[in-house]
Structure formats: C-alpha cells, structure tokens
Amino acid sequence: MAASITAPLAAPGYLLIRDAVSTPRSYLTDTALGVTEAAPRAVPQDFFIAVMTVLVDGGVLVKALLAVGLWLAGWGAARLAARLVPAAGVPGELVAATIAVWNPFVAERLLQGHWSLLVGYGCLPWIALTVTRLRSATDVGAWCILAFWIALAGLTPTGTVLALIVGMAAIAAPGNGTGCSRRRLAGSVSIVAILAAMPWLVASGLGTAIPAGDEAGVHAFAARAEPGLSTLGSLASLGGMWNASAVPASRSTLFALAFSAVLLIVVVVGVTVLWRTQTAFGLIGIAIAAVVIPTLLATGPGLTLTTWLITEVPGLGILRDGQKWVALAMPAYAVAGAAAVTALRERPSQWVAAGLACAALVFTLPDLAWGVGGRVESVTYPAGWGAIAAKINAEPHPVAVLPPETLRQYPWGPSSIPVLDPFPRWIRADTVTSGDLRVDGQDVRGDGGRGRRVAELLRAGAAPRELSAEGIGWVVVQANTPGEQGLSSRTLAQLEPVYRDGDIALYRVPGPWAPIAASLSRRIAVIAAHLVWVTLLLAGGAAAVTGLRERRHQR
Structure with a gap:
C-alpha cells in the first residue's frame, strides 16, 4: 500500500507540493535552527535534513522518509493489533494495516505536503506497542526503543505532542506485575517526550517569536465538513482537512459517504468487541477525544476559545490546525478493525470478512493510489x-x-x-x-x-x-x-x-550591510538541544537494531 501511494516519487526529481519542499542540499542556517524571528515550526526537521544532505541528496532523503513513514504506519498497526487482539490473527492484522495506511488523513496530509507529520503518524502504533510491552516486562532495550520512536515522531513539534498523548493513553494497558508501573511509565514517557521536544522548546524559550492567534488564521485552519458529511462525520472518518484544495477528488463524491460508512461500521463492531474484553481503553478514549474536540473547536464558540488560547498562552499556536489531531484516532481504529474480525468465530469466515473490509476501504478511496491520483509527483x-x-x-x-x-x-x-x-x-x-x-x-x-x-x-x-x-x-x-x-x-x-x-x-545589493543575525550563545544553545534529540534517535535506533539481531539469532 505504501508503495502504491508513493510510486510516482520513484521517478528522479524532488518532492514539491504545498508545504513539502526538498532540494539537493540544505544548510544549518538560523532559520533551520529556529533562532530567527519566525516561530520554530520546522525543528528539528530542518536540522536533520541539513545534516543528512551532506551525505544524501535531499530529494532522495525526503521521498524515502515519506515512504518509510507510511510503511511504518501499516506495519506498526499490524504489530499492535497482534499484541492487543491476538485472536484476530493475520486477517485482523491486514485490516489494521489497511486502516492505518489507506485513509483520508494520509491522502489530505500528502496533498498538503506534511511529509514529516506522516513520519510521526507512522510512529504512533509503535509507541503504543512499546508502552504496552513495558507494562508487562521492562528492560533497558525497550526503553531505548521507546526513546527512538518518540524522537523520530518528533521530527516536527506536532509529532512530539502526538507521541506523548499516545504513549500516555497506552499506559492504561493491563500489566502482569513484572512490568513497569503506570506512574513510573507515565513519568518516563513525559521525560523522553520533553527531551525529544528540546529543539522546539529551547528555540522558543530563547526569544524566538511564537505566533499570536488572529481570527482569520483560526477560522482558516479549523477542521471543515467535506461534501455530504458534517464536520463530525468528516473527522470521524479521518478526514476534515482545513484546506479544501488538499482533498482527494473522491472525498467530494458519494465515495466519501461509502468510505465513511465502511470505516465506521468496522470500527464500531471492533470497539464493541474491545469493550467486552476490556482492551485498549486508553487508545479508544483518545480516539473519541481526537474526533469530538476538534469538532467542537470548529464551532463558533470553539473558534472564539481557540483564538483566545493561542493569543494569550504562548506556544499554543500548535492548536490552530484542528484536523491534524485525528491522527490520534489511528491506533485505536486499527486495533478495532482487527477486533471486528473476531466477531466471526470461524477462521475462514474471518479471512473473507477481512478481505471484504480491506477491499471496501481501498475501493471507496480509489484515488489515494499513485500519489493521490497523480497529484503528488517528482519535479525537476x-x-x-x-x-x-x-x-x-x-x-x-x-x-x-x-x-x-x-x-x-x-x-x-x-x-x-x-x-x-x-x-x-x-x-x-x-x-x-x-x-x-x-x-x-x-x-x-x-x-x-x-x-x-x-x-x-x-x-x-x-x-x-x-x-x-x-x-x-x-x-x-x-x-x-x-x-x-x-x-x-x-x-x-x-x-x-x-x-x-x-x-x-x-x-x-551594495554594502555595507547591517549585521542582523542570532547571537552565538543562542545558536550554541539550540544546537545543543538538537544534539539531545539526535542522541535519543541514535541510541534508540542502535538498541532497536541490536534487539532485532538478537531475536533473529534466537530463532
């Protein structure tokens, strides 16, 4: 599925669509470090790209990260479903993976060019999976792996917040007495998330401007109802993008109603099963909140409240884009999709139901394939x-x-x-x-x-x-x-x-030029914060690779 979506990007060239910009090289400018007067929205993403493009062409790097992010979403959803709903087997895992990858959120964020947000999105089921494992058994390797997933999600500030919320929700998973306690795990997840957010927090705290809210901006970025669906229905079906131009064509036809009906029927059936088995309560809770709260914030009183919050409280400008928070629903939707299969007891029936569900989801959002109908492609x-x-x-x-x-x-x-x-x-x-x-x-x-x-x-x-x-x-x-x-x-x-x-x-422009640049001390502080993030990423990645090799050796 990830390959069929990103296939046009295999051609030579660069990803360039709305907010997605890739170039042959990038550099550690003040803008990349987040120490200019503009708010540090793209840290540590720009730092990472600037460092990596010394070795890899920027076009190849960004396109590869996007494809990997989608692949991680599907694979992680399947692994999470296998742990929380083992009775679903492979049929349930296939439904979970399809829900995670093939949905309007992915299509709309692709069209908006939010590739780094999609990388963070792909980390969410892995964060939930790692936290649930730590509830049953704890070791240093698992902690390092958790740090890696949170740091990778933290390519963008929103990704760090999403990772923190999903990690906290997954703590509700039952333990067996030998794992980490909920209190200790909550504290540890919070600390790791704060460390992963250091580039953004330090850049903001050193005098970089944090944008104040304005009524036009809040209205422009609020979640919106797609044709044939209310705002609630759009968000519940993982759509509702604020930019009407960044929506796949099928979401303006009866296909939108069909996809929403298929997805929500599967999820409701699955949630019913999960409710009986008392599984994934935390994930279900944030899924409901991720749909209901942005819906309320898109109303008149909600827009007024959002404007006041991001104007009066520094750093809350991140709330302006309400639709992006439906990403929090994906882990619960995926697990519910797997659980829905277990409503049928016979394995052959489960295979048939899984096949029908996956096919219905794909065929009711047909233009997600091939770069959202050819709209996401390489340019020269x-x-x-x-x-x-x-x-x-x-x-x-x-x-x-x-x-x-x-x-x-x-x-x-x-x-x-x-x-x-x-x-x-x-x-x-x-x-x-x-x-x-x-x-x-x-x-x-x-x-x-x-x-x-x-x-x-x-x-x-x-x-x-x-x-x-x-x-x-x-x-x-x-x-x-x-x-x-x-x-x-x-x-x-x-x-x-x-x-x-x-x-x-x-x-x-003839000189002399007025020296207008960030102070050396600010640059050093922000670079040090980025190195904290890099340490989390590298240490966690090394632990993940080591653990994978050990498991293969044991087999």
Whole structure:
C-alpha cells in the first residue's frame, strides 16, 4: 500500500507540493535552527535534513522518509493489533494495516505536503506497542526503543505532542506485575517526550517569536465538513482537512459517504468487541477525544476559545490546525478493525470478512493510489536555480525574494498547486520573508516582521541603501510565478545584475550591510538541544537494531 501511494516519487526529481519542499542540499542556517524571528515550526526537521544532505541528496532523503513513514504506519498497526487482539490473527492484522495506511488523513496530509507529520503518524502504533510491552516486562532495550520512536515522531513539534498523548493513553494497558508501573511509565514517557521536544522548546524559550492567534488564521485552519458529511462525520472518518484544495477528488463524491460508512461500521463492531474484553481503553478514549474536540473547536464558540488560547498562552499556536489531531484516532481504529474480525468465530469466515473490509476501504478511496491520483509527483528544478544557489553560497548574505509571497506556482512545478518557495532551503544564507499566507480566500498573517518590511520596501521601489540597512545582500527574482511586485523594478535597476535567465535572476545589493543575525550563545544553545534529540534517535535506533539481531539469532 505504501508503495502504491508513493510510486510516482520513484521517478528522479524532488518532492514539491504545498508545504513539502526538498532540494539537493540544505544548510544549518538560523532559520533551520529556529533562532530567527519566525516561530520554530520546522525543528528539528530542518536540522536533520541539513545534516543528512551532506551525505544524501535531499530529494532522495525526503521521498524515502515519506515512504518509510507510511510503511511504518501499516506495519506498526499490524504489530499492535497482534499484541492487543491476538485472536484476530493475520486477517485482523491486514485490516489494521489497511486502516492505518489507506485513509483520508494520509491522502489530505500528502496533498498538503506534511511529509514529516506522516513520519510521526507512522510512529504512533509503535509507541503504543512499546508502552504496552513495558507494562508487562521492562528492560533497558525497550526503553531505548521507546526513546527512538518518540524522537523520530518528533521530527516536527506536532509529532512530539502526538507521541506523548499516545504513549500516555497506552499506559492504561493491563500489566502482569513484572512490568513497569503506570506512574513510573507515565513519568518516563513525559521525560523522553520533553527531551525529544528540546529543539522546539529551547528555540522558543530563547526569544524566538511564537505566533499570536488572529481570527482569520483560526477560522482558516479549523477542521471543515467535506461534501455530504458534517464536520463530525468528516473527522470521524479521518478526514476534515482545513484546506479544501488538499482533498482527494473522491472525498467530494458519494465515495466519501461509502468510505465513511465502511470505516465506521468496522470500527464500531471492533470497539464493541474491545469493550467486552476490556482492551485498549486508553487508545479508544483518545480516539473519541481526537474526533469530538476538534469538532467542537470548529464551532463558533470553539473558534472564539481557540483564538483566545493561542493569543494569550504562548506556544499554543500548535492548536490552530484542528484536523491534524485525528491522527490520534489511528491506533485505536486499527486495533478495532482487527477486533471486528473476531466477531466471526470461524477462521475462514474471518479471512473473507477481512478481505471484504480491506477491499471496501481501498475501493471507496480509489484515488489515494499513485500519489493521490497523480497529484503528488517528482519535479525537476530549472538549471538556473542551482547556478544562483552556488553564487549565494559563496557569499552567504541574507536574501530577499520577488515576488515576496510565501506560496508559488511554477510552470515546471506541480500543475495548479501552490508550493512554499523552495529557494530558502537551498542556500547557506537566510531568506527574509514574512510568512503571510492566503488560505481559502482568507489572509493569514505570518510572524516575519522584518520580512514584511523588506517586501514593502521592494514594492515601493526603495533605494538599495534601505535594503542594506535591513541586512539584505541579495535579491532573487523568480519569473513566471504570480505575485505582487509593485515598483520593485525601480529598486532592481539600481542593483548589480549577477545572473539572469528565463526562470530566475540574481541581483547584488551594495554594502555595507547591517549585521542582523542570532547571537552565538543562542545558536550554541539550540544546537545543543538538537544534539539531545539526535542522541535519543541514535541510541534508540542502535538498541532497536541490536534487539532485532538478537531475536533473529534466537530463532
């Protein structure tokens, strides 16, 4: 299933769709470390990519991580089902894996470009599995493996929160007296999650801006009802994405009703079985909350409450995207899918029921296959992009980009799909941008005040000295992409042209440039926090590999 979804990405090129940006190289800029004025939303993801692209092409790395994330979701769901519902056997494991991989959440997050969130999503059943094992037996290796899964989920701050919640929910699993107590396990999961979140927590605590809420932003990112379904029905069927453009075509037809009916019937039957056997109570509880709470927050009073929370409480901007929390329902849905098979006592009947359930789920969401109907595919950058990146990397002064909009549409990119500007990820210098977005006709203000000032200067045709006063050393002009450039041609006429072709142009801003950069102490502190995360990842990964080898040797 993971291969059939990501198959178009096997072609040469780079993942580039909405928020997903991959480039040949990335660098440890202040933006990548999360020490600019913008909120540290992509830590430690950008740090990891910057380090790994020294060894591996960024396009190969990101596409491989995405495919592995989906594969982990299916495999982990099957393993979790095997532990919690052993009577379901292989038929139940197949249903669990299908529910975990083949659902609207995966399709919609793929179309939105949230590849690192999908990696975290794939870790959730493994976290639940490891915690339930620790309730029965505890050893150092299991603790290291738990640290690995939480750290891997923590590629994005949301992933760390999801991992913490799932880990806490799985603690409700019954123990046998020889495992770890619930209190000790809860404390340990919390500590590991805090350590995994250190890059985000330290970057935020050292003065990096945390975006305040605004009514337009909260409304734009609230969960939404898909055609034919209420908001509750959309979320309950693992859909409800806030961006109507990032929804598979089948979710706007009767296929949406059919998929929702199949999924919810299977889950309800399974929950009934689990309720009788008193299994997975914690996971079921967070699944219900993950559907009901975002539904309530999408109502008028809920939107008002969310706006107040993320405005008044620092760090709660993470609540703005309500639909992403339905990822918490996946482990319970998968286990319930496996349990539903056991409602039939005869094994041949279980195989038939599992086959019908899997086929119905796949055929009622047919366009998840082949990159969500061909919309997720590899792209190739024009040659000029690499040439300009090399020139800037030789003299890494801060860069301003025209048009100044955050989202782009390129003739060589994914057709009719806006993408985040990939250029900032490709250069050693920091790119100054406002982060302003337009979502479903609503303007959502970003947190880049300096970037907004620079954009206004360019649109007003400001003199070069005004750009250099903001620390800008280069101006890049991307052709053939929509955006308001105002009187920027007046400014460009006063700059030194360095490179130009039909796709992109580079201009040098004469110095001297005002030194605007994060202090050395802040960089050191944030890098140290990232190294804590790396230690969790490497130590846990080594323990996992060692444990796997030992089990194979014992066999």
